[in-house]
Amino acid sequence: MGAVRELALFLGTLLYAYAEAAVRLLLPARRKAVGGELVLLTGAGRGLGRATALEFARRQSRLVLWDVDTHGLRETAAECERLGATVHTFVVDCSKREEIYGAAEKVKKDIGDVSILVNNAGVITAADLLSTQDHQIEKMFEVNILAHIWTTRAFLPTMMDNNRGHIVTVASAAGHFVTSFMVAYCSSKFAAVGFHKALTEELSTLGKDGIKTTCLCPVFINTGFVKNPSTRLGRILEVDEVVKELMEGILTNKKMVFVPSNQRFALLLESHKLQKQLRNCCILAFTSSCQHRKV
Structure with missing residues (x-):
């Protein structure tokens, strides 16, 4: 019976995927314009941050770029300016709350109100838990989740006053599925996904429907942070x-962006298994309790 249910769930999920794809093909989502919007990106000096900055530059957004790497930041800014974008750069260490708050105040005072915040800065250490150093664990949590909270706290008040804005959380597939030798990293990304979900729910509860949220969850990206990367994900x-999928998600106000998209269905199956395990644990606990009372 269990196998039949698993098969039915799989077929249902597959059917849903085809139906959703057909609807999107026939009724493409409406895209918003971001030209003239003030976009702040953290971790803009290289990799995904740089590529995302260039995509916003092509759409004539005004850019505020943060990174701890001065050289990389300048290179990104120069490329964006060649595309015709107005660019402001700040050297910011996103592991330090005081630097984040200080730079945020300068942005608000000297440049204007940030309408799109892209929390992209991230760090990774690939090692088993006991080999990962304490300072490396702290750094991952400081940059991969705490920085998201500090930047959001800095720029959210104005968004709430205007009931307008967009907060983007760059997380990871590792925020949904675990992998060996990345215990601290996965934990920090689980926190980032949770932050996005909780913030989305809170904004809805407060009636701030004009503030959109998007969370990006890709499997591992070839950014050069990890040499010869491989993963079971x-x-x-x-x-x-x-970046193409991220921009599509931002422009269509999509809440969760999985890359590749089939992760969503793997997550549904994973969720079903967890629910089954939880139910079995509850049954076992109930049975043990009844036996104890009988004795």
């Missing part, structure tokens, strides 16, 4: 294909 992605 799927093939290693190239930056350009991830």
Whole structure:
């Protein structure tokens, strides 16, 4: 019976995927314009951050770029300016709350109100838990989740006053599925996904429907942070294909962007298995309790 249910769930999920694809093909989502919007990107000096900045530059957004790497930041800014974008750069260490708040105040005072915040800065250490150093664990949590909270707290008040804005959380497939030798990293990305979901729910509860949220969850990207990367979560992605999906998600106000998209269905199956395990645990606990009372 269990196998039949698993098969039915799989077929239902597959059917849903085809139906959703057909609807999107026939009724494409409406895209918003981001020209003239003030976009702040953290971790803009290289990789996904740089590629995302260039995509906004092509759409004539005004850019505020943050990174701890001065050289990389300048290179990104120069490329964006060649595309005709107005660019402001700040050297910011996103592991330090005081630097984030200080730079945010300068942005608000000297440049204007940020309408799109892209929390992209991230760090990774690939090692088993006991080999990962304490300072590396702290750094991952400081950059991969705490920085998201500090930047959002800095720029959200104005968005709430205007009931307008967009907050983008760059998380990871590792925020949904675990992988060995990345315990701290996965934990920080689970936190980032949770932050996005909780913030989305809170904004809805407060009636701030004009503030949109998007969370990006790709499998591992070939950004150069990890040499010869490999993962059981799927093939290693190239930056350009991830940015394309991210921009599509932002322009259509999509809440969760999986790259590749089939992760959503794997997550549904994973969720079903967890629910089944939880139910079995509850039954076992109930049975043990009844036996104890009988004795």
